[in-house]
Amino acid sequence: MGLFRLLTFILVVLVAWRMIKNYQAKVKADRPQKKIPVREKIVKCEYCTTHIPEDEAIADGEIWFCKQEHKELFYQNNS
Numbered sequence: 001m002g003l004f005r006l007l008t009f010i011l012v013v014l015v016a017w018r019m020i021k022n023y024q025a026k027v028k029a030d031r032p033q034k035k036i037p038v039r040e041k042i043v044k045c046e047y048c049t050t051h052i053p054e055d056e057a058i059a060d061g062e063i064w065f066c067k068q069e070h071k072e073l074f075y076q077n078n079s
């Protein structure tokens, strides 16, 4: 009877171990993939210092402007 109890114990441990492993795998699979949003680069208008996304800004080399008007005004004031 001692051997039977030992085998039963081993079986229970193995089943429990598999359940834990399955649970861990499930938890891992269910975990939502954290999407890291692609942060838009924010640039500063050199004329009015407004911060705007890069794709909405007007670039002039390393200098950024929120609109064409400000680009023109900036160069008018600096010439």
Ligand SMILES: [Zn+2]
Pocket (backbone or CB within 6 Å): 045, 046, 047, 048, 049, 050, 065, 066, 067, 070
């Ligand atoms: Zn501006």
